[in-house]
Amino acid sequence: MSQEETGQIKNETDHQTTADEPVDAESVKTAREETAEQPQPSDAALVQAQKQAQEYLEGWQRERAEFSNYRRRVEQQLKDSYQNASLDMLKSLIPIIDDFERAMTSAPEGLADQPWLNGVMLIYRKFQKLLDDQGVTALDPAGEVFDPNRHEAVGIDDTTDIQSGHVTVTLQKGYAHGERILRPAMVRVAR
Structure with missing residues (x-):
């Protein structure tokens, strides 16, 4: 660094005030006016910005929930x-x-x-x-109570050996997977 630059920096620091130096009222008044001239956000603008931020947040949360439900x-x-x-x-x-x-x-x-x-x-x-x-099970319901959800009645038998409403004979086995019927059993039912 040259001597000229060092002297210039020293002169600039001499012109700056420190906390120990007295400050005149005129410079304080000028600083306040400059600060007052700068645009300050109004309360209405701040409330509007907060409201808009809340709307964006709620919209984002709603979209996130919709995407989660979609997935x-x-x-x-x-x-x-x-x-x-x-x-x-x-x-x-x-x-x-x-x-x-x-x-x-x-x-x-x-x-x-x-x-x-x-x-x-x-x-x-x-x-x-x-x-x-x-998990497929065969349905052979001979002797059981007739269930239209699991059995397909193709005939009625007049008999005293089996109680009325019960399956007398299974003509074709049915099949189920858990509670879901793959094919109902074809049966004859006692009258």
Whole structure:
């Protein structure tokens, strides 16, 4: 730094007042006028700004809640779609199980020891296990009270052996997955 610059800085600091120096009234009055001339936010503008900030906050919170609800709704729809697709697939396997049962019941007695029939029975058991693992249960309601939500009545029997309103015979098994009926059982009901 040159001597000239050092002298200039010293002169500038000499002109500044310190807390120990007396301040004249004229300079204080001038400082107040300058401060008064600067624009001050009015109370109305401040209230308006606070009101607008509150509206923005409420709008943001509302949008955030709506988005959260939207996300939950989409997740539930995806879950429902997946479950419906799974149940539709399981429903499509039920006729195959019926065919296996009919094939095994119609096999002649003399063929019981045939390896191919044992293979068919093995495939049937695998299908049954698959349905069991997926939570599908067979409905064979013979002797139970007729329930139109779970059974499909295809006939009425006049009998004294079974109480009125009860299933006399199951013509075709039904299937359920939890509380949801995949196929109602076809039954005959006592009068």
